[in-house]
Amino acid sequence: xxxxxxxxxxxxxxxxxxxxxxxxxxxxxxxxxxxxxxxxxxxxxxxxxxxxxxxxxxxxxxxxxxxxxxxxxxxxxxxxxxxxxxxxxxxxxxxxxxxx
Numbered sequence: 001x002x003x004x005x006x007x008x009x010x011x012x013x014x015x016x017x018x019x020x021x022x023x024x025x026x027x028x029x030x031x032x033x034x035x036x037x038x039x040x041x042x043x044x045x046x047x048x049x050x051x052x053x054x055x056x057x058x059x060x061x062x063x064x065x066x067x068x069x070x071x072x073x074x075x076x077x078x079x080x081x082x083x084x085x086x087x088x089x090x091x092x093x094x095x096x097x098x099x100x
Contacts, residue, residue, distance in 0.1 A: 013039050
């Protein structure tokens, strides 16, 4: 899924994106006091999906609901890159014997 989100200072969330079903728009709210987020993902000319989750300072994870439900986890693409770089930095490096 590709998703662009905008978080306003008053807690409003707006966005748009596309996934394997169709393009969609997203409207919701993030409560900065409780870190709880909720929004509606509306597929253009189709159905809607309700989302409720918790912001942990880096990502939002929670549950989506239509008739059935399931889990979700979203994070900024920059987080994915920084995590990859961090993992690369944490990997042990071999020191040549003649360098000791």
